[in-house]
Amino acid sequence: MWNVIFWIFILAVCVALLVAAVWYYTTQMGSGSGSPGLFGSRPEKRLAVVEQSNVDGRRKLVLIRRDDVEHLIMTGGPVDVVIETNIADARSGAGGKAGADRESSSEPVFSRSPRSFGKAVGE
Secondary structure: OHHHHHHHHHHHHHHHHHHHHHHHHHHHOOOOOOOOOOOOOOOOOOEEEEEEEEOOOOOEEEEEEEOOEEEEEEEOOOOOEEEEEEEEOHHHOOHHHHHHHOOOOOOOEEOOOOOOOOHHHHO
């Protein structure tokens, strides 16, 4: 008699573990149906690399989106350069108005200062 009760108990524990595993998978890894899951809802990502393109062997153009604003950056050379800032996101519906809202700046913004060779070279 005790032998049958023991095996029924083991079977119930295995079924409970299987149900818990399925519930965890559907809430955490599932389709994201709005269920907050075990650890709460995931925050929306604010930073993303939209597109990147190689300029040459060392340098790369990178289009980065932060919130609803995009920035065009050139990396990999002796100086990282922000080529264009405050590009309106095409998804936000600004469309052709994006160029009018942009700050007009003819000089690039450097993310770090260029290397100098001292006064001997500059004189």
